Amino acid sequence: METTESKTENKxxxxxxxxxxxxxxxxxxxxxxxxxxxxQQLYNTVDTLIVGHTLGETALxxxxxxxxxxxxxxxxxxxxxxxxxxxxxRCYGADNRRMLKNSVAASIVIGMAVVAxxxxxxxxxxxxxxxxxxxxxxxxxxAYRYISIITLFTLxxxxxNLCAGILRAVGNSIMPxxxxxxxxxxxxxxxxxxxxxxxxxxGGAAEATVIAQGISVLLCxxxxxxxxxxxIPGRENFKADGALYKEMTAQGLSMGFMSCxxxxxxxILQSGINGLGYLxxxxxxxxxxxxxxCMIPFIAMTQTINTFVxxxxxARKPGRIRKAVKYSxxxxxxxxxxxxxxxxxxxxALIRWISGSNEELVLSNGTLYLRVVMPCYAILGVLNYSRxxxxxxxxxxxxxxxxVIELAGKILFTMIFIPRLHYMxxxxxxxxxxxxxxxxxxxxxxxxxxIRDACSGREVRSI
Numbered sequence: 001m002e003t004t005e006s007k008t009e010n011k012x013x014x015x016x017x018x019x020x021x022x023x024x025x026x027x028x029x030x031x032x033x034x035x036x037x038x039x040q041q042l043y044n045t046v047d048t049l050i051v052g053h054t055l056g057e058t059a060l061x062x063x064x065x066x067x068x069x070x071x072x073x074x075x076x077x078x079x080x081x082x083x084x085x086x087x088x089x090r091c092y093g094a095d096n097r098r099m100l101k102n103s104v105a106a107s108i109v110i111g112m113a114v115v116a117x118x119x120x121x122x123x124x125x126x127x128x129x130x131x132x133x134x135x136x137x138x139x140x141x142x143a144y145r146y147i148s149i150i151t152l153f154t155l156x157x158x159x160x161n162l163c164a165g166i167l168r169a170v171g172n173s174i175m176p177x178x179x180x181x182x183x184x185x186x187x188x189x190x191x192x193x194x195x196x197x198x199x200x201x202x203g204g205a206a207e208a209t210v211i212a213q214g215i216s217v218l219l220c221x222x223x224x225x226x227x228x229x230x231x232i233p234g235r236e237n238f239k240a241d242g243a244l245y246k247e248m249t250a251q252g253l254s255m256g257f258m259s260c261x262x263x264x265x266x267x268i269l270q271s272g273i274n275g276l277g278y279l280x281x282x283x284x285x286x287x288x289x290x291x292x293x294c295m296i297p298f299i300a301m302t303q304t305i306n307t308f309v310x311x312x313x314x315a316r317k318p319g320r321i322r323k324a325v326k327y328s329x330x331x332x333x334x335x336x337x338x339x340x341x342x343x344x345x346x347x348x349a350l351i352r353w354i355s356g357s358n359e360e361l362v363l364s365n366g367t368l369y370l371r372v373v374m375p376c377y378a379i380l381g382v383l384n385y386s387r388x389x390x391x392x393x394x395x396x397x398x399x400x401x402x403x404v405i406e407l408a409g410k411i412l413f414t415m416i417f418i419p420r421l422h423y424m425x426x427x428x429x430x431x432x433x434x435x436x437x438x439x440x441x442x443x444x445x446x447x448x449x450x451i452r453d454a455c456s457g458r459e460v461r462s463i
């Protein structure tokens with residue numbers, strides 16, 4: 001018989017991925033994540049809007065030069081945290097409460113160690129890395145000021161991502177959204193105060209982001225303590241379990257290095273863009289902000305697949321996993337059509353709005369980037385969902401291989417094609433690479449023995 005404690009704790013799971021239908025629960029879980037990612041992007045976009053309109057194209061270019069380094073260092077930490085939450089979701093799917101708390105305790109210990117190393121490393125390599133990327137001298141100082149503040153507080157970024165990931169691992173995608181709405185509003189206010197009123201420049205934008213993320217961390221911790229006690233580890237849960245720590249570290253490193261390889265490719269590609277001049281940097285920065293906004297529905301489904309597959313892998317239900325991944329492919333195709341239709345006509349106005357620029361070179365190149373890349377989101381969606389599903393069923397090397405393909409492709413484009421084709425090579429770079437990546441991942445996922453030989457088990461209700 002289910003205990004009172006168990007009944008109370010189960011209320012924390014907003015969505016039952018183990019027993020309900022498949023597609024509709026996935027959508028219900030995805031929508032709050034979609035809005036969560038939207039508000040995360042508001043952090044970056046509000047920075048860009050205020051910087052572009054208040055401080056000008058040079059400051060906007062400084063943020064553009066710093067973003068790949070942010071993705072490289074912070075992206076590794078966040079990817080590592082996502083890997084840790086995969087194991088937590090498996091424990092929840094297996095209905096093992098002791099291991100669930102053990103996994104949360106291990107996430108805290110391992111995460112703190114990783115963040116400490118990254119924070120120290122980032123402060124040592126920042127200036128050399130910016131110079132290695134051929135950052136123009138006129139924006140080097142501001143780019144350093146922005147990224148050094150962000151990376152100094154890697155712990156804040158990691159802590160929120162870990163708390164939100166743990167909540168989603170047990171089926172709760174609502175509360176991370178609520179906390180992000182609150183902190184996003186705080187970020188908008190702080191951006192205006194620090195940049196427009198106090199004149200703190202790019203340093204103010206970075207400070208506003210860190211403080212706003214800190215607010216979301218505090219809210220998450222208070223909520224977990226009061227409403228989701230099954231996630232709070234006791235002293236006994238911090239006793240080292242060699243097998244658990246090994247699995248969680250391996251899973252974290254798999255996702256962390258995957259993110260790192262992707263970000264390293266972006267850093268290398270950014271070095272090629274930097275060599276084209278600050279107007280090209282400004283155009284690419286504005287286009288990528290819009291690119292990231294249009295990626296929101298795709299990113300949201302990626303996190304849903306992560307939780308759904310992890311829980312059902314823990315419960316040993318491969319038939320549900322197969323159906324969920326197929327539904328995600330159809331979702332990717334539909335979303336790609338939608339964002340292409342919405343953006344195509346309004347791309348020039350959107351680039352002007354984001355960048356605050358009237359330079360023809362900025363507007364034309366930013367517009368062309370969006371119009372070429374948007375239709376290829378269907379490929380990117382299938383790629384991400386296949387890779388995420390592989391990670392969730394315990395595959396660690398094959399997802400990394402896809403990131404190695406991406407890294408190698410961006411090195412090739414930066415060294416050979418950008419010097420010859422200039423910004424056009426930047427535009428077509430990722431869509432071409434995605435085609436090679438998706439082929440490898442589709443073969444790896446659908447030939448995996450757990451998936452290929454899946455038995456449906458008990459009958460699953462349709463949508």
